[in-house]
Amino acid sequence: MDLLDDYLAGVRARGALFCRSVAEPPWALRFNSPAPLALGAMLRGTAWIIPDAGEPTRIGEGDIALVRGPRPFTAADRLDSPVQVVIDGPEACWATAEGPESAGNNFQLGPRTYGLDASGSDLFVTAEYLMQGDVCDRLLVSLPELLVVRSEPEMEPLLDLLSSEVVREEPGQQVVLDRLLDLLLVRVVRSWFARPEAEPPAGYRALEDPHIARALRALHEQPARPWTVAALAAEAGLSRAVFARRFADLVGEPPLGYLTGWRMALASDLLRESGASVASVARRVGYSDGFAFSNAFKRVRGESPSTFAAR
Template identity: 35%
Template structure:
């Protein structure tokens, strides 16, 4: 798998929680901060305003997508004045997320202009959050109408069509489309970060072909007997130059990241499969279950067997 697909597969848990809500002005809705989640808002019809934490209000139009990677609290309303002067009203959190995406919740208001929003959250596991996600800003605002984002626009249109006219299979299609939406949001954000020679961090790493080549090699085959020299060959750089470049962009040495990813993969296998420890050790590059157990306990603070029993 590639890096971004692996990051989502490891970090996200459960099904996306979402609601298809139709609001009639005047309206306002508070969304509480939810640690261990990533929130999203997709404006399917009409327009509204978003008040993020500690920032100016943002105008949202039909087709816009807002992603809150760290589950930050925020408010949506039909006008900026209502954001500031009127206590938000509408759905409480339980009512909001208990309504699954294929069911529409209609909030009557005064029968003013209509805004239709798909709002929801992805559940994340804080214990295995990839550092890539930790570097994201609190709020990412993407316009689906940008000519540079046809895939995002298509995903939004497909979601809107399924929600407006549910059919056989809709309950399976919508979670798949929401996963697609998550990957598109992340892909667009990292693709569109400016490339500068002094930039560091995961946005720069994923836009650096040599480092990305080494990362893909690690994620494609974590069990391979990787050395810095072999990863440098994947990157097409000398050993010394590769090691400096990788550490500068990723934030840790190549073999440090390799070990972290192996232990993260082992934890996922322990949690989601019944595979014996010997098999898991082979899948993540350890010659015996004892070698894996030693490395796992050093990283996670508990033995593999205890980890499996307690998750």
């Protein structure tokens, strides 16, 4: 496991909402209530992604956009094209000419396919991810509200598979589509974080250092272990002083500070589980008793674990 594995562990697509839009210019799709993370792939033609807050971005054939919700956005062939279709959550879609009363019926061309003309020249596929929890939030907050990864040769086979699979209505189709989306999301995020202007989560770029990477992987794989700086330095194969200095330089905070933050993110997600107790969560994230855990949680999160769980 590494940092990206952990951040994406809660993002596995399960029954992801797809919209395959076939259109002839001028066209525009309005996404009123996007999920925390939406992926859009331009399979044919060109378009603009127009967030309600922020600058529009043009995407071309083979480009993939990630839009961080929940703010609405519009996808259109031109900046001034009037909205023709409104997508308002998983069950409500309608053409603006006929209004919400026609939701889901008046422009459906087939399973997961929508448009006003099945022979349209432009083809745009979107999928929405439901992301919940503090671990996922560590990934979300590191992404801009809109990012675009331009067409890359490695993405083409995945997009080809997505294009062919989304039009089928065969047993197991949803599982195949979900796994394709998982692959696309990992590749897009990895490609984005490789850019100099990106701001990946704490520790992500530190994985390029083999010594610090070993310590980070150990922390993520065994968060409940009673780690000390000396033990982490031994894991990294460095002296204690060199390790502490290099870790802080590359990750942006001291080793034990990073460990505490990671434990509290895991604890926040565990506290959301039905039947979770403060004592059981404390043990799972490395605290011998609920009192010590509660103090640490309140110091980091500003409220007690029991208050957080009740809220």
